[in-house]
């Protein structure tokens with residue numbers, strides 16, 4: 319039964335419960351591994367769950383493979399994988415995280431919530447190209463560097479979903495000196511200074 323919209327996506331009680339259980343699991347592990355900054359814990363739901371969920375609304379309805387680079391504690395990947403379990407069940411997620419302890423958390427969460435996702439404990443730049451329909455990355459690297467890694471894993475007609483903070487104009491200007499891409503900008507729903515960058519057709523200048 320649909321009970322509540324999250325970023326405009328109607329979610330069932332099961333999905334909402336899963337999101338809360340994931341938030342609780344992450345905060346429990348955060349006492350031992352630095353998955354998110356402790357200073358963000360009081361505002362965890364908006365700062366991390368909603369901030370991640372807003373990416374899901376921009377995923378193409380026919381997406382079958384979503385790669386998230388530098389997943390850390392699973393933001394945005396696991397939030398989107400939980401939403402996808404209800405709304406995009408054929409989409410498989412691949413989480414690329416170089417830190418073995420964080421990857422262990424991700425494997426635990428994937429298993430606990432029965433998600434259509436696998437975890438690669440590898441670096442984005444050396445992971446074999448994934449040819450993904452969607453590539454996301456949050457707080458991983460400045461845009462010029464990030465596009466090298468995103469381009470490696472994005473299918474020719476794929477879409478990159480890249481949340482960026484208040485320095486996004488400088489990052490975009492630097493990236494445009496090295497890269498061509500189609501760009502759409504959306505206001506963040508959680509931070510008035512932040513934007514969601516949606517990029518397609520990324521090629522070297």
Ligand SMILES: C[S@@+](CC[C@H](N)C(=O)[O-])C[C@H]1O[C@@H](n2cnc3c(N)ncnc32)[C@H](O)[C@@H]1O
Nearest residue numbers: 388389390393414415416417441442456457458
């Ligand atoms: C600042 S954290 C962000 C984590 C998560 N995306 C978030 O928003 O909370 C960056 C993460 O990327 C991982 N990382 C850094 N360089 C990487 C690389 N080259 N390939 C894969 N993961 C990387 C780090 O271990 C860390 O977990």
